[in-house]
Amino acid sequence: MENEIDDGEPLKDQNGSELNDEGNGGSAGGVILKKGPWTSTEDAILVDYVKKHGEGNWNAVQKYSGLSRCGKSCRLRWANHLRPNLKKGAFTAEEERLIAELHAKMGNKWACMAAHLPGRTDNEIKNYWNTRIKRRQRAGLPLYPPEVCLQALQESQIGQSTARKNDRDRGNHGSLQKSSNEIHDAIFDSLKANQGLLPCVPEIPNISADSVLLKGLGSSQYCNFLPSTLPHHKRLRESTTPFLGSNVMNRNGYYPLDHIRDNASNKIAQYFGMHAHLDPCPSKNSLSYGHSLSNGNSSTSKPISEAVKIELPSLQYPETDLGSWGRSPTPPPLVESVDVFIQSPRNSALESDCSSPQNTGLLDDMLNQAKIMSSSKKHYSEKSSNSSTATPGDGADSGAFNMFETEWEDYTDHISSFGATSMLNECPAISATGNSLDEQLPAQIFSGNIAKLESAEHAWTSNSENQSMSMFNISRPDLLLASDWIEQNSRNGQNPAINKDAMATLLGDDLATDYKQMTAGTSASSQVWGLGSCSWNNMPAVCQMADLLYKDSLKMYD
DNA sequence: AACGGTTCCAACCGCCTCATG
DNA sequence: TCATGAGGCGGTTGGAACCGT
Incomplete structure (x- = not known):
């Protein structure tokens, strides 16, 4: 099941679902909200919206930009991928050490940890940590250095x-x-x-x-x-x-x-x-x-x-x-x-x-x-x-x-x-x-x-x-x-x-x-x-x- | 090259908190 | 005080990429 968006690019909805992530039926004002991976066009629309209106009021994105995404999805996309100063790529050794240290102190408070790691998102840290847990457990290694x-x-x-x-x-x-x-x-x-x-x-x-x-x-x-x-x-x-x-x-x-x-x-x-x-x-x-x-x-x-x-x-x-x-x-x-x-x-x-x-x-x-x-x-x-x-x-x-x-x-x-x-x-x-x-x-x-x-x-x-x-x-x-x-x-x-x-x-x-x-x-x-x-x-x-x-x-x- | 297992990561889901009316 | 909506958060999922056989 695929959806089409305004740029005509076929969407590969990984869920094949037309429901939005709010679980409210997938529509906002009768518009089918899209799920799945974001396209570059959608990204551009969102970036443009933020430039004009600033962050926040995410539910208005669909209303003002015509983006068929729910507010939550927009916020997530912006926060994790589109906002400026995001640092991409592998974590440095120092970052890894800091994550371990922070996790030891605050547990799974990914957002708090992200605040200590400029350019890194909570999702990124969370993914890293979960992967690390599996890897180290499999290797029989302690979780914390x-x-x-x-x-x-x-x-x-x-x-x-x-x-x-x-x-x-x-x-x-x-x-x-x-x-x-x-x-x-x-x-x-x-x-x-x-x-x-x-x-x-x-x-x-x-x-x-x-x-x-x-x-x-x-x-x-x-x-x-x-x-x-x-x-x-x-x-x-x-x-x-x-x-x-x-x-x-x-x-x-x-x-x-x-x-x-x-x-x-x-x-x-x-x-x-x-x-x-x-x-x-x-x-x-x-x-x-x-x-x-x-x-x-x-x-x-x-x-x-x-x-x-x-x-x-x-x-x-x-x-x-x-x-x-x-x-x-x-x-x-x-x-x-x-x-x-x-x-x-x-x-x-x-x-x-x-x-x-x-x-x-x-x-x-x-x-x-x-x-x-x-x-x-x-x-x-x-x-x-x-x-x-x-x-x-x-x-x-x-x-x-x-x-x-x-x-x-x-x-x-x-x-x-x-x-x-x-x-x-x-x-x-x-x-x-x-x-x-x-x-x-x-x-x-x-x-x-x-x-x-x-x-x-x-x-x-x-x-x-x-x-x-x-x-x-x-x-x-x-x-x-x-x-x-x-x-x-x-x-x-x-x-x-x-x-x-x-x-x-x-x-x-x-x-x-x-x-x-x-x-x-x-x-x-x-x-x-x-x-x-x-x-x-x-x-x-x-x-x-x-x-x-x-x-x-x-x-x-x- | 095919296959299976693993890793990575983007995105979704559901719950919570807080502000507002 | 309560209901509602927005935003935030953490856990989970699923697909692509990677890797070893």
Whole structure:
């Protein structure tokens, strides 16, 4: 079906439709509005109209110029192709870097991003980004370049330090937590409201755990935070946006990095708070975040039976990527769940809780598991202390690893078929080439990180022959990234203190101070964080492993 | 050369916000 | 306060171009 326009040029209406894009019947004043590609004649008419009347009042274009296009189509054509000073051609490296940076900050706000890129249109940026997502996902590369991750991390560090300082100045230690918990509650209320909407989505604790580690595990999560490509944006628009009461969640259902930074720290804190009431030596963390769990019933512990479903960015893959999982006999929900586990690095305790076969992964179960773990603490301590040569750190490590070994082995049985693939998909880029967004071959990434794995693994397993640790490492891209940073920074002659700060940030702001104290190696900190310390023993394994990684990196630095 | 898969990109669609009456 | 229209925005679609086999 073809239309004719005034210049007589045959129109190849790609839709074969005579309806206009307003869906109002395709006519304006009885004139059939054309759809499909614009001709040069139409462009000329539109340009001429704008010259005479200026931009705006697009619906008048058809009226005054006789152009058989609806106002929307005219506006789009003008904005994307005809307006002056449009920059055509491929994006420069600087533009690419800026886009990644902007996307990390504001998410899919294409128009806002376009405002930062003179001559570029939102459509152009959007197309570029969507292509980039596919390409990088297919290549198993992180979405954001390392420097963007690092920058986000540094900004987060600065921002949170400032926020905490301001908070202390106000003498209100609970304000941040309160506001954050409000958001947190809103999120989970929303998740509750969204249940059943989507086919393959994790349950609440997975969500929580996922988010919990965003901050604690930092940039690997940042780097791998993948936007939704699910085709259910309409439902999302109805369901997810309103619940937040803001636009923190993108329309496609994922959170910009800024939001992740803000909320993940609170979630991790909530997680700690959850442990805190089991902890006979309450830390400041527990004091700060106790409120949401003071009754042992946080917002995250909404009825377990309600398998809340959301579209979480960190587990969203385009169908092509899901297809890559297709080799597994595991049905999609499990696949996704597994991927949550792998892609969203988290402390092993939490992971075990969420993933162990005997565990539903829901918060109540997590609480039960935590209680069991707490009651078993003595056992673990004894087990750890059996190694007379163990240093406090080693002891803690081995203890921590032993603690979760059983569950981990159970888990690895389930994910073993996914480990390598996920590793390929989720390994943060090792490339430290700076601005280049060039992609690394998956094999390179894999081999590169494997080397780091071996290094870190060697440190972790020096006192044990725990094979499960290998899988443990492989599924910890956060640690890989951390080691990447440290290694790179060390090679670059950067002050180890910087690395320490970075690691502290990885652990979350609330842990950062304690972590720094710990790594300072003072006798006081040793007391605080020693093997016998309740605080340390209750600390998620991520902290302990990060500590090991850090120590390992310092050796390399020396 | 033919074919199939992928990428790029222009355009459409539907929803939202805001201004106006 | 509500209805309406214009403009804006983000997600999606579909065809052309490109590329590898």
